[in-house]
Amino acid sequence: MVTMAGRVARAERAGATRESILATAERLFAEHGVFAVSNRQVSEAAGQGNNAAVGYHFGTKADLVRAIVRRNSEQVEGVRVRMLAELGDSPDLRDWLACLVRPSAEHLAALGDLTWYARFGAQVMTDPVFREIMVEESLTSPSLQQVLDGLNRCLPDLPAEVRAERGDMARQLMTHMYAERERALAEGTPTPRSSWHDAATGLIDALVGLWLAPVTSCP
Numbered sequence: 001m002v003t004m005a006g007r008v009a010r011a012e013r014a015g016a017t018r019e020s021i022l023a024t025a026e027r028l029f030a031e032h033g034v035f036a037v038s039n040r041q042v043s044e045a046a047g048q049g050n051n052a053a054v055g056y057h058f059g060t061k062a063d064l065v066r067a068i069v070r071r072n073s074e075q076v077e078g079v080r081v082r083m084l085a086e087l088g089d090s091p092d093l094r095d096w097l098a099c100l101v102r103p104s105a106e107h108l109a110a111l112g113d114l115t116w117y118a119r120f121g122a123q124v125m126t127d128p129v130f131r132e133i134m135v136e137e138s139l140t141s142p143s144l145q146q147v148l149d150g151l152n153r154c155l156p157d158l159p160a161e162v163r164a165e166r167g168d169m170a171r172q173l174m175t176h177m178y179a180e181r182e183r184a185l186a187e188g189t190p191t192p193r194s195s196w197h198d199a200a201t202g203l204i205d206a207l208v209g210l211w212l213a214p215v216t217s218c219p
Contacts, residue, residue, distance in 0.1 A: 020046045030119035073138040079103035080143045093154040105200035122179035
C-alpha cells in the first residue's frame with residue numbers, strides 16, 4: 001500500500017522532473033531552434049535516464065512548447081494586470097505601450113542574470129508549426145486585449161494598410177529586441193542599455209516614434 005508520504009514524495013519527484021525538463025527545453029530551443037532539438041535530446045540534457053521522459057510528462061513537442069509558454073506567460077500576465085490597475089483609462093499612447101512592453105522586461109529581469117525565454121519566444125514566433133501556440137497562449141489573454149484596446153484608442157487615424165504594417169513592425173521589435181539583448185547578455189557582449197527596465201524604455205520610445213511617424217503616400 002502506498003502511504004500518503006509516499007504519494008507526496010512521488011509527486012514532488014515528478015514536479016522536479018517536469019521543472020528540469022521545462023528549463024532544459026527552454027534553453028535548448030532558445031539556443032538551437034525548436035525544430036532542431038528532439039524530445040530525446042531534451043530528456044538526455046535534463047539528466048533523465050528514460051529517453052521518453054518528455055513524452056511521459058508532456059506528450060508531444062507541441063505540448064512541451066505550450067507548457068514553456070504557459071510557465072512564463074503566467075508571470076507576465078501578473079505584471080500586466082497590476083499595471084492595468086494602475087493605468088486606468090489613460091489617453092496617453094506611451095502609457096499603453098509601456099503596459100504592452102514592460103511586463104516581459106520585468107519578467108526577464110526577475111529571472112536573473114542568465115535567461116532564455118526571449119530567445120525561445122523569437123524562435124517559436126518564426127516557426128510556422130509552433131507560432132500559433134505562442135499566439136494562443138500568450139497573445140490572446142484578456143488583459144492583453146484590454147491593453148490593445150487602450151492602445152488602439154490612442155493611435156492616430158491611419159490608413160488600414162499602414163496600421164497593419166506598423167503592427168507587424170511593432171511585433172518584430174518587441175520580439176527580437178529583447179531576444180537580441182538576452183543573447184548579448186548570455187555571450188557577455190555589450191548592450192545599449194544597462195538594465196531590462198532601461199531596455200524597455202528605449203523600446204517604448206521607438207514604438208511611440210513608429211506609431212506617430214508621418215505617412216508617405218506611395219506614387
